[in-house]
Amino acid sequence: MSVFYDKFERHSQGAGLKGNSTHYCPGCGHGLAHKYLAEAIEELGIQENTVLVSPVGCSVFAYYYFDVGNTQAAHGRAAAVALGHKLSNPEANVISYQGDGDLASIGLAETVSAAQLGAPITVIFINNAIYGMTGGQMAPTSLMGQSTATSPDGRSMYNGQPMRMAEVIAGLDGPVYVERVALFDAKNRRLAKKAIKKAVQCQVEGRGYAFVEVLAECPTHLKMSPEDTEKWVKECMVPIYPLGVKKDLATESWWKRPAPNFEADHFLHAVGASSDTTVRHCDAFPVHLNPADISLKLAGSGGDGAQTAAMLIARAAINEGYDATHIPSYGPESRGGTSYADVHVAKDEVLNPASPHPDVLIAFNAPSLAKFGPTVVKGGTIIYDSSIVKDVPPGIDPGVRVVGVPFTEIAVDLGKAVVKNIVALGALQAATGIFPKATLTAAIGQMLKDKCALIPLNEEAFAWGVKAVEELGK
Amino acid sequence: MAQLKERPKPFLLPDYCKGCGRCISACAKHCITFDKEIDAATGYVPVVIDLDACNACGLCMDACPEPYGLRETPQDVDFELQDPAKLFGSKTPRPEPKVVPNTLIPLPKTEPLVIKGNYASALGALLAGCRHVFGYPITPSTEGAELMAKLLPKLDGTFLQAVSEVAAVNHMYGSGGAGYPCMTFTSSPGFSLMLEGVSYMIGAEVPGVFVNIMRGGPGLGNIAPEQSDVKLACRGLGHGNTHAITLMPSTPQEMLDLTMLAFELTFKYRNPVVILGDGYLGQMTGKVNLPAAMIKPGIPTWAVNGDADHRGNLISSIYLSEHDLEMHNIYLNDKYRQMEENETRSESFMTADAEILIVATNTPARASKGAVQDLRRQGIKAGLFRPITVWPFPVNQLMKDLAHVKHMVVVEASNGQLEDEIRLALSKAGVTQLPVMSHVRHFGGMLPQQTEVLAHVKAILAKEVR
Numbered sequence: 028m029s030v031f032y033d034k035f036e037r038h039s040q041g042a043g044l045k046g047n048s049t050h051y052c053p054g055c056g057h058g059l060a061h062k063y064l065a066e067a068i069e070e071l072g073i074q075e076n077t078v079l080v081s082p083v084g085c086s087v088f089a090y091y092y093f094d095v096g097n098t099q100a101a102h103g104r105a106a107a108v109a110l111g112h113k114l115s116n117p118e119a120n121v122i123s124y125q126g127d128g129d130l131a132s133i134g135l136a137e138t139v140s141a142a143q144l145g146a147p148i149t150v151i152f153i154n155n156a157i158y159g160m161t162g163g164q165m166a167p168t169s170l171m172g173q174s175t176a177t178s179p180d181g182r183s184m185y186n187g188q189p190m191r192m193a194e195v196i197a198g199l200d201g202p203v204y205v206e207r208v209a210l211f212d213a214k215n216r217r218l219a220k221k222a223i224k225k226a227v228q229c230q231v232e233g234r235g236y237a238f239v240e241v242l243a244e245c246p247t248h249l250k251m252s253p254e255d256t257e258k259w260v261k262e263c264m265v266p267i268y269p270l271g272v273k274k275d276l277a278t279e280s281w282w283k284r285p286a287p288n289f290e291a292d293h294f295l296h297a298v299g300a301s302s303d304t305t306v307r308h309c310d311a312f313p314v315h316l317n318p319a320d321i322s323l324k325l326a327g328s329g330g331d332g333a334q335t336a337a338m339l340i341a342r343a344a345i346n347e348g349y350d351a352t353h354i355p356s357y358g359p360e361s362r363g364g365t366s367y368a369d370v371h372v373a374k375d376e377v378l379n380p381a382s383p384h385p386d387v388l389i390a391f392n393a394p395s396l397a398k399f400g401p402t403v404v405k406g407g408t409i410i411y412d413s414s415i416v417k418d419v420p421p422g423i424d425p426g427v428r429v430v431g432v433p434f435t436e437i438a439v440d441l442g443k444a445v446v447k448n449i450v451a452l453g454a455l456q457a458a459t460g461i462f463p464k465a466t467l468t469a470a471i472g473q474m475l476k477d478k479c480a481l482i483p484l485n486e487e488a489f490a491w492g493v494k495a496v497e498e499l500g501k
Numbered sequence: 502m503a504q505l506k507e508r509p510k511p512f513l514l515p516d517y518c519k520g521c522g523r524c525i526s527a528c529a530k531h532c533i534t535f536d537k538e539i540d541a542a543t544g545y546v547p548v549v550i551d552l553d554a555c556n557a558c559g560l561c562m563d564a565c566p567e568p569y570g571l572r573e574t575p576q577d578v579d580f581e582l583q584d585p586a587k588l589f590g591s592k593t594p595r596p597e598p599k600v601v602p603n604t605l606i607p608l609p610k611t612e613p614l615v616i617k618g619n620y621a622s623a624l625g626a627l628l629a630g631c632r633h634v635f636g637y638p639i640t641p642s643t644e645g646a647e648l649m650a651k652l653l654p655k656l657d658g659t660f661l662q663a664v665s666e667v668a669a670v671n672h673m674y675g676s677g678g679a680g681y682p683c684m685t686f687t688s689s690p691g692f693s694l695m696l697e698g699v700s701y702m703i704g705a706e707v708p709g710v711f712v713n714i715m716r717g718g719p720g721l722g723n724i725a726p727e728q729s730d731v732k733l734a735c736r737g738l739g740h741g742n743t744h745a746i747t748l749m750p751s752t753p754q755e756m757l758d759l760t761m762l763a764f765e766l767t768f769k770y771r772n773p774v775v776i777l778g779d780g781y782l783g784q785m786t787g788k789v790n791l792p793a794a795m796i797k798p799g800i801p802t803w804a805v806n807g808d809a810d811h812r813g814n815l816i817s818s819i820y821l822s823e824h825d826l827e828m829h830n831i832y833l834n835d836k837y838r839q840m841e842e843n844e845t846r847s848e849s850f851m852t853a854d855a856e857i858l859i860v861a862t863n864t865p866a867r868a869s870k871g872a873v874q875d876l877r878r879q880g881i882k883a884g885l886f887r888p889i890t891v892w893p894f895p896v897n898q899l900m901k902d903l904a905h906v907k908h909m910v911v912v913e914a915s916n917g918q919l920e921d922e923i924r925l926a927l928s929k930a931g932v933t934q935l936p937v938m939s940h941v942r943h944f945g946g947m948l949p950q951q952t953e954v955l956a957h958v959k960a961i962l963a964k965e966v967r
């Protein structure tokens with residue numbers, strides 16, 4: 028059998044004559060399952076592109092024996108490791124080999140989710156009704172009444188009941204092939220070998236996820252001779268874990284994944300980067316607002332568009348060759364509530380990206396105006412939605428200029444309430460002269476470059492915002 | 502062998518037999534029995550086969566759990582042969598795994614992007630050749646995963662939303678172990694869950710990049726920015742003797758640049774790399790320039806790539822023998838030492854003559870830089886030291902900046918985790934005379950502000966003058 032190493036050199040005893048026997052106890056089912064898996068790999072001719080993921084448990088050292096790519100995984104995580112490998116390296120045949128403590132207990136979530144994902148990996152599940160490696164503790168698969176190191180008086184209802192993994196996995200939509208087999212006699216061994224080969228073949232053919240549960244003997248911790256263990260598996264385990272095919276779908280091959288793309292143009296297009304130089308409209312930093320770093324705050328309720336408007340200001344500033352930042356702040360997660368944005372526009376480098384004391388506040392509703400109005404610095408500007416806020420609250424520094432513009436009314440008149448943030452941008456431009464109009468409209472155009480039809484409406488909203496402030500000034 | 506007319510009979514080297522007896526119960530002809538004595542080499546009682554009674558049905562061979570126990574072998578082979586190499590023929594040598602080197606793909610010059618820190622980090626990963634991302638949603642890092650979910654299908658890569666952070670890090674273990682650049686975006690509680698896997702990755706030398714956009718804790722805490730995972734990243738990456746280069750960016754541009762660097766370093770050292778950002782930085786939109794080239798990754802020699810070339814490779818962190826594990830840890834420590842020697846990074850701002858040295862990372866470093874400028878305008882000799890790697894800590898650079906320092910102020914959004922790193926690094930470097938140290942700290946989701954730093958320094962000076 029070429030799929031096994033000629034000599035088990037990774038084994039600590041590999042140097043001596045015992046370099047050709049396994050570390051498993053006499054009569055252990057792992058050895059048989061290994062043989063059938065090795066034969067399957069050999070017969071399918073896939074030794075050159077197979078990766079075996081070995082688990083934590085007695086079979087942790089499966090990599091001593093299999094002459095294929097080998098990865099050893101943390102307790103319970105073999106299926107997740109196998110999946111990560113398969114998704115990155117779709118050509119490889121990835122086999123996750125796991126015990127019952129590993130697969131059905133600590134790694135249950137990884138097991139079930141990998142199965143449901145349905146990617147073509149092969150899972151060989153050794154159910155010996157006990158934890159082997161750590162000394163015979165109760166497994167999720169231990170039988171009722173079975174006494175183990177951690178159920179010394181026998182598994183009772185208080186310890187839960189045996190877990191039928193093949194049925195659990197077969198009940199999911201992801202897998203294409205699920206079978207339970209056993210190793211206790213010649214007929215079943217032949218079926219086991221066939222099932223393991225078929226499970227690997229499902230993967231080779233790109234047909235999907237396959238799972239074989241193998242009822243295996245652990246003579247050591249069942250504390251019986253190998254022969255009696257065979258009998259125990261047959262007489263006690265099989266009634267609880269019925270053998271046979273649980274699921275076998277006639278799926279077509281579907282697993283085809285192209286190699287990742289590394290073309291420069293394709294990449295730049297995907298990320299929205301452009302080599303077209305942006306036109307500058309502004310000849311000097313708006314030092315009349317602040318000599319080096321203008322701080323703005325835009326506040327409203329979720330949906331007012333404060334974040335989009337904030338983004339547009341930042342983008343406009345960067346187009347003009349300055350530095351800018353925008354930090355959004357939402358209410359608790361996505362459940363509505365207030366939302367505000369801190370924006371900085373700096374001549375050279377934004378240092379403090381928060382706006383605890385803004386030069387400019389745009390308030391979309393009364394609570395925002397009440398909360399942040401008093402934080403605006405002397406000489407600063409407040410622009411608020413006068414369609415919504417009827418009275419300017421007290422507490423605002425008399426040195427602050429307060430401008431009311433009916434953002435919502437204007438936007439509704441234009442037929443789309445959502446453009447009220449663009450009205451606000453127009454008002455900002457007219458009230459502060461932060462940048463020339465063209466700077467801001469260019470940024471709007473850039474943002475809408477994939478939705479060109481919306482540009483005229485937005486430009487109109489902007490113009491109305493400008494006009495509203497200019498009229499106030501008259 | 503299949504051509505042989507006669508079916509082969511079983512052949513057994515007693516030294517490979519564990520005396521389990523599974524062949525005995527399999528043989529319908531009853532031609533297998535236990536031997537009389539214990540085999541001295543194995544300590545087991547092997548079986549003996551009466552080949553005259555055998556009809557070569559093969560059932561015993563199917564029943565034997567030992568790969569080289571019962572085999573079909575021509576019977577003329579010398580039973581006394583003790584050398585397995587002679588017995589099984591010499592091994593066909595496998596090809597030495599080849600390195601497929603990275604290729605640089607030049608990119609034309611583009612206008613700056615205006616994007617969030619999280620997005621910048623995602624683009625950095627893509628530019629570094631990462632096409633495999635495994636994530637689990639958690640604020641405030643989610644946009645990174647979201648952008649990857651949007652872009653990777655266009656680039657024929659993979660974004661998988663894992664079932665949990667535990668699964669995500671193990672997907673990375675599989676992907677990184679296959680030699681592919683892979684990453685995840687997470688935030689504090691998610692990073693906690695990944696630490697088991699990080700320890701395994703370090704033990705098995707699997708590369709992978711972790712972007713942890715830190716939020717308020719402990720426990721569920723809140724989703725506002727903190728810097729309270731510095732200790733976790735520098736001192737607690739899962740169980741065992743673990744370390745990983747930990748980078749702390751300060752701007753969206755650095756989110757991109759340091760993510761690219763993280764991929765370079767994670768492969769250079771075959772060790773995970775952690776990027777710690779505060780929640781502000783992930784959410785913050787700013788100006789980001791793309792580099793002049795993108796990387797198309799090759800395949801390293803050590804990868805378990807599932808091809809003929811790499812067949813003999815193994816990804817594993819087990820060393821059962823105490824001696825072997827000690828050697829492995831000595832080897833890892835040597836790697837850590839190389840990282841300490843070669844990979845410390847920092848920024849010094851107005852430190853040459855600084856008497857007051859502010860130390861800060863991430864967003865608080867920007868506020869501190871602003872405070873330094875304010876202080877300088879007022880004639881106060883202040884400077885900023887910004888560690889870019891917190892592990893390894895850039896202690897040599899810091900020591901240079903300490904020349905005139907009378908007072909050090911650590912500004913951070915945690916209860917002194919950065920300060921602890923500074924003290925530890927200076928102490929290990931043999932600095933016994935520390936300058937006076939004080940701090941500006943916030944936790945719970947608030948970041949120290951420029952005005953606070955300024956006020957703190959002024960207060961210090963006022964007291965010193967008195």
Ligand SMILES: Cc1ncc(C[n+]2csc(CCOP(=O)(O)OP(=O)(O)O)c2C)c(N)n1
Pocket residue numbers: 083084085086102125126127128129130153155157158159160161166
């Ligand atoms: C996180 C973690 N918890 C516990 C262990 C200890 N452990 C090692 S093997 C094992 C049980 C393995 O049992 P099973 O998967 O049934 O395999 P078997 O040994 O029976 O082949 C446990 C609990 C571990 N290695 N890691």
Ligand code: SF4
Pocket residue numbers: 050051052054055056057085155159160244245246247248
């Ligand atoms: S303890 Fe049980 S499962 Fe483990 S090697 Fe021994 S017999 Fe096999």
Ligand code: SF4
Pocket residue numbers: 510511527528529530531532533550554555556557558559560561562
């Ligand atoms: S080949 Fe058949 S008859 Fe011969 S020893 Fe084996 S099981 Fe018995």
Ligand code: SF4
Pocket residue numbers: 054513517518519520521522523524525547548564565566567570571
């Ligand atoms: S089955 Fe194999 S190991 Fe067990 S007694 Fe027979 S030859 Fe020996």
